[in-house]
Amino acid sequence: MIIAIGQMSDLSFVDDGGPRLDERGLLVFDADRQATTSPDVFASGEVVTGPGAAVNAIASGKRAAVAIARYLGVAAAELPDPDPIGELPKRLREGYVKPAPRRRMPARDSKERIEDFQEVELGFAEVDARCEASRCLLCGSGARYSQLKCVSCLTCVRVCPYGAPWADKDGLGGIDPAACQACGICYTQCPAKAIDLEVRSEEQVLAEIEEKLAGGGELEIGCWYPQSRVAPDAAAVLLPCTARVSVLMLLRALEAGAEKVYVAVCSDDDDGHFKHGHRQTQAAVAEARAALEDIEMDPDAIELVVVGEKKCLQGKGAPEK
Amino acid sequence: MKSGSTLEKVLVAGNFAVTAELGPPKGADAQVIIDKARILSGHVDAVNITDNQTAIARMSSMAAAKLVIEQGMEPIMQMTCRDRNRLAMQADILGAAALGVKNLLCLTGDHQSFGNHPKSKGVYDLDSVTLVRMVKDMRDVPAFQCGEEITVAPELFIGAAANPYADPFPFRAIRLAKKVEAGIDFVQTQIVYNTEKFAEFMAQCRELGITERCHILAGVAPLKSAGMAKYMKNRVAGMDVPDAVVKRMEDATDAAEEGIDICVEIIEQVRAVEGVSGVHIMAVEWEEAVPEITARAGLKPGSASL
Amino acid sequence: MIVAKPKPFRKIKQFTDPYQNILVVGCNTCVAVCLTGGEKEAEQLAAKIRLHRRREGLGGTVDTVTVLRQCEHEYIEEIKDEVEGRDLILSTACSIGPQALAERYQDVRVVPGMNTKMLGMVKEHHTWSEYCVACGDCVLHKTGGLCPIARCAKELLNGPCGGSQGGRCEISPEVECIWQSIHDRLKRLGMENDLKKILGPRNWSWSKHGGPRTFHKEGFKP
Numbered sequence: 084m085i086i087a088i089g090q091m092s093d094l095s096f097v098d099d100g101g102p103r104l105d106e107r108g109l110l111v112f113d114a115d116r117q118a119t120t121s122p123d124v125f126a127s128g129e130v131v132t133g134p135g136a137a138v139n140a141i142a143s144g145k146r147a148a149v150a151i152a153r154y155l156g157v158a159a160a161e162l163p164d165p166d167p168i169g170e171l172p173k174r175l176r177e178g179y180v181k182p183a184p185r186r187r188m189p190a191r192d193s194k195e196r197i198e199d200f201q202e203v204e205l206g207f208a209e210v211d212a213r214c215e216a217s218r219c220l221l222c223g224s225g226a227r228y229s230q231l232k233c234v235s236c237l238t239c240v241r242v243c244p245y246g247a248p249w250a251d252k253d254g255l256g257g258i259d260p261a262a263c264q265a266c267g268i269c270y271t272q273c274p275a276k277a278i279d280l281e282v283r284s285e286e287q288v289l290a291e292i293e294e295k296l297a298g299g300g301e302l303e304i305g306c307w308y309p310q311s312r313v314a315p316d317a318a319a320v321l322l323p324c325t326a327r328v329s330v331l332m333l334l335r336a337l338e339a340g341a342e343k344v345y346v347a348v349c350s351d352d353d354d355g356h357f358k359h360g361h362r363q364t365q366a367a368v369a370e371a372r373a374a375l376e377d378i379e380m381d382p383d384a385i386e387l388v389v390v391g392e393k394k395c396l397q398g399k400g401a402p403e404k
Numbered sequence: 405m406k407s408g409s410t411l412e413k414v415l416v417a418g419n420f421a422v423t424a425e426l427g428p429p430k431g432a433d434a435q436v437i438i439d440k441a442r443i444l445s446g447h448v449d450a451v452n453i454t455d456n457q458t459a460i461a462r463m464s465s466m467a468a469a470k471l472v473i474e475q476g477m478e479p480i481m482q483m484t485c486r487d488r489n490r491l492a493m494q495a496d497i498l499g500a501a502a503l504g505v506k507n508l509l510c511l512t513g514d515h516q517s518f519g520n521h522p523k524s525k526g527v528y529d530l531d532s533v534t535l536v537r538m539v540k541d542m543r544d545v546p547a548f549q550c551g552e553e554i555t556v557a558p559e560l561f562i563g564a565a566a567n568p569y570a571d572p573f574p575f576r577a578i579r580l581a582k583k584v585e586a587g588i589d590f591v592q593t594q595i596v597y598n599t600e601k602f603a604e605f606m607a608q609c610r611e612l613g614i615t616e617r618c619h620i621l622a623g624v625a626p627l628k629s630a631g632m633a634k635y636m637k638n639r640v641a642g643m644d645v646p647d648a649v650v651k652r653m654e655d656a657t658d659a660a661e662e663g664i665d666i667c668v669e670i671i672e673q674v675r676a677v678e679g680v681s682g683v684h685i686m687a688v689e690w691e692e693a694v695p696e697i698t699a700r701a702g703l704k705p706g707s708a709s710l
Numbered sequence: 711m712i713v714a715k716p717k718p719f720r721k722i723k724q725f726t727d728p729y730q731n732i733l734v735v736g737c738n739t740c741v742a743v744c745l746t747g748g749e750k751e752a753e754q755l756a757a758k759i760r761l762h763r764r765r766e767g768l769g770g771t772v773d774t775v776t777v778l779r780q781c782e783h784e785y786i787e788e789i790k791d792e793v794e795g796r797d798l799i800l801s802t803a804c805s806i807g808p809q810a811l812a813e814r815y816q817d818v819r820v821v822p823g824m825n826t827k828m829l830g831m832v833k834e835h836h837t838w839s840e841y842c843v844a845c846g847d848c849v850l851h852k853t854g855g856l857c858p859i860a861r862c863a864k865e866l867l868n869g870p871c872g873g874s875q876g877g878r879c880e881i882s883p884e885v886e887c888i889w890q891s892i893h894d895r896l897k898r899l900g901m902e903n904d905l906k907k908i909l910g911p912r913n914w915s916w917s918k919h920g921g922p923r924t925f926h927k928e929g930f931k932p
Contacts, residue, residue: 232738232749234739234742234748235743236742236743236745237835238835241835242835273750274738274742274743274745274746274749274751275738275742275748275749275750276748276749329754330754331753331754331757334754334757334758335757337761338764374719375761377719377720377758377762378719378723378761378762378765379765380761380765485864490911512866513864514873514880515864515880515881517863517881518880518881526863526864528864528865528866529911529912529914530911531864531865531866531867531868531869531910533867533868533908533910534868534908534910534911537908537911538911549911565872566872567871567872569872570870570871570872570873570874570875571870571874571876571877571887571890572870572890572894575870575893575905578905579869579870581906582868582908585908594872641872641878641879642872642873642874642875642880
């Protein structure tokens with residue numbers, strides 16, 4: 084959690100004999116060595132740069148860590164040189180990703196606020212805050228691909244709605260992280276378990292399912308976007324998209340003692356955050372239910388429940404001005 | 405004479421041949437064959453004895469052919485590639501010839517999935533074309549398919565089927581030419597309802613020289629009901645029943661009568677097509693219709709005037 | 711690629727019910743690619759068997775292991791520790807897998823989890839069609855590169871038969887008439903004359919009909 088509330092650095096603890104401060108009250112700083120004017124004091128972030136982007140402060144912190152390591156004689160200390168993120172593929176820029184409209188922040192009326200110095204913005208209602216948070220693109224949280232386990236079956240290439248996976252004539256392939264939207268369809272369909280997900284991996288989800296079902300009961304494997312719960316009384320394991328629900332997950336939930344498993348799904352005519360996610364969810368649930376019929380269990384132990392109106396995507400949750 | 409069969413004599417003499425169909429029973433009852441033969445006797449030159457027709461197990465065509473011979477009629481024994489390999493086929497060909505069978509119709513056969521044993525293994529060691537070639541070599545070399553000599557050759561008049569209505573249409577006459585090349589003496593066609601297309605097919609056959617090298621008998625069949633017409637139109641692959649024919653069957657007060665009328669008209673039309681040497685009347689399980697059709701079409705067996 | 715399909719579960723339970731210590735062995739080659747018997751499917755099947763056994767009060771253990779290819783000695787050797795102590799191996803490979811496992815693990819019963827269907831080509835994702843029957847005498851050079859032995863219901867060499875209609879086979883409108891396609895392709899290539907040639911009879915002794923076949927790589931004595 085990064086608290087970005089516009090506060091300033093408090094360097095009052097720096098003594099006269101310590102690192103020097105400049106006229107703006109920031110530490111005097113050698114950017115190449117992340118060094119202050121005191122030889123054994125290093126610095127990073129907004130105490131040297133002034134207000135800026137959090138990600139720059141984080142990078143600066145990493146550089147400082149390397150500088151400290153070198154100062155302490157760790158020879159191999161070096162920062163990896165990350166590949167610059169390329170331009171977003173054209174197809175993604177042109178409507179591949181479903182836009183989630185921005186919430187309008189409620190604010191006090193201008194006539195009222197010229198009278199005082201009180202906070203202008205009134206803050207979001209919970210649902211709007213959640214909707215706003217769910218606009219996150221989940222960059223880098225999606226498919227994690229293992230060339231070693233890959234059997235070059237091309238399933239991911241064929242099923243990905245975003246064209247993120249690729250394979251060449253030698254069967255070598257990968258998944259373009261810039262194109263991956265983290266829906267999980269490729270993970271669910273990969274027959275060789277060569278794809279997992281960076282955030283909420285199979286192992287994590289299976290562990291969470293077992294944990295939530297420690298005392299039996301009902302389970303919802305649902306969508307983590309706001310207003311998407313379908314069985315509010317059941318224990319819940321929530322995923323960015325239920326396209327990530329595999330047959331194995333559903334069977335394991337029953338093995339773990341679930342009396343009933345609800346699976347949230349977008350309706351056919353109201354796709355959610357991800358393209359075609361609902362089709363994958365429908366297929367997995369149908370397959371799992373068929374498996375239950377095979378073993379003469381009531382297939383209704385696994386139930387697909389359509390998520391109602393997704394206000395976040397439609398911008399309907401935004402308050403009027 | 406290659407076989408000395410009546411059918412061969414009729415065709416070689418240039419008489420218009422009439423053949424019909426006799427399906428063996430789904431039982432060991434010889435009387436069924438005898439009864440059907442009696443209905444057809446005197447009205448046709450020869451009768452086709454089907455071989456597990458539409459892949460439904462029945463009395464063997466060779467046994468039924470022998471029963472027909474005993475009734476004083478001439479059989480055209482059908483043989484499909486579906487149920488036997490080349491060993492069994494050659495054995496049956498020699499056996500049939502020894503029993504007095506003189507006409508053999510070589511077919512690939514309907515796929516086993518259509519019949520009453522869809523779980524059976526289809527053989528298809530040969531196809532109709534290579535079967536024809538094998539029978540020809542057995543008769544003319546005479547040798548088995550492997551090249552070994554045959555002591556006494558089976559004297560057979562070799563036939564095959566042709567379907568002008570299957571796809572691709574431009575290939576149908578070419579495929580028949582392959583059968584001619586392989587060695588057929590005569591051919592019986594799929595049931596003709598679309599006479600225009602049949603005429604077009606015959607023109608292609610004439611162009612390829614087929615009509616000079618083999619005798620073509622047009623297949624005809626009386627429709628019994630509008631339901632049968634629709635079924636054949638919509639459900640039977642390689643069958644072309646024009647809408648006008650279906651409509652006539654639907655509008656008829658006596659459908660069976662109308663079916664025979666249509667059949668007689670078609671016989672008249674195909675008879676007028678250059679290169680048609682006879683008709684093959686397929687009145688499956690309606691043998692009684694054959695004498696009526698031949699009478700109304702003014703057809704006498706070609707053998708009557710030999 | 712070999713295409714195999716899982717046996718119905720009523721068979722699987724018949725095979726597995728009498729045993730207590732079962733190992734489901736997946737195969738990560740052909741059957742993984744055709745989405746029926748790879749690591750994921752093997753795990754899924756094991757979970758299904760466990761649920762079934764719990765319901766029926768059968769107890770026992772059902773575990774999973776997957777090898778890259780069950781048709782290789784070295785890979786199936788690798789799982790000897792997992793096989794140790796088992797009373798049943800259920801293989802989700804093509805039928806080569808259970809046989810290879812049976813030969814290697816002589817004291818363990820081995821049952822097939824799959825029906826091996828064909829040598830196929832993916833038509834669209836999740837759909838495969840038969841392209842080869844390993845007949846041992848390829849005729850593609852005579853048939854426009856399309857196989858009438860594997861892809862014609864009657865294995866015709868001089869087709870199409872009288873049941874060809876609108877490019878479809880008489881046995882089912884879902885089946886392509888390969889001879890229509892052969893015809894069209896030879897025509898496109900200006901090779902119509904090939905259609906007039908009589909092909910066959912075939913030498914089936916090069917197929918399975920000649921007895922089980924063994925193939926030696928030229929130059930390497932067995």
